[in-house]
Amino acid sequence: MNDLHIRAADPSDIAAVLGFWQVAAEGTSISDDEQGVARLIARDPEALLLAERDGALLGSVISGFDGWRCHIYRLAVHPGARRQGIAAALLAATEERFVALGGRRADAMVLERNELAHHAWKAAGYGPEEAWRRWTKPLR
Template sequence: MNVRSFRLSDYVAVNGLLEQVLSEVCYQETKDALAKQLSWDSDLVLIAVEEEQVVGVIIGTIDNNKGYYYRIAVHAEHRRKGIGKALIHSLKQRFEQRKVSRILITVDEHNEPILPVYESAGWFERDFARMAERRLSIMA
């Protein structure tokens, strides 16, 4: 498994993965946020590839010198193999290279169920940015 930066040629596979893995409402929000993040800074969108197949994606963003994990998705057949953790760690490295002042995990109704993945990757409750709105205002 390899984690690398998003490439334009990955768009169809990433979109398909998001549509397959996320609920319809979450997919619509994430699709819009992905498009905006790609136009702002595509280096904060990472994908996991296994045998030339996109098996995972993580979307991050930076706002006011803070790095935010926005959304992560791993193909159902490839879960519990460390792909989510690898994506989380790789994006953390990107944030650290950018020297953000703090890194937070965006918590909305869609991310709540996967917080244990972040916790198993070494993150704590204090790192969770609970959103009053359904999505980050910077992603809106």
């Protein structure tokens, strides 16, 4: 695991990240396009973290902090690299970022149908908060 490198994405990574999400991420987001990822990187250059080994992209996570809440999105690990601690390393980096920014609690977007992910999130100390439900409205 010592050869795993975690770094913030930059604009040159956008195409690779979008391709990676097609292979490694469950579901899609309305922002899964070049403009969406470019906007994220421009707004918060440290939010999109990538895990690499020998130059290969093996994992990603978006660690968004709005000054009030800490939000985790798009935690994904390449199917051929799962169960190697990559998600745990990304979450540790995310949590360190949040603490440094003054965050107090992190929440994660986890698909209900992705039961494999439920096990990983529980192992990392996260759990569903049944009192809340996410409400959404497309803006375009």
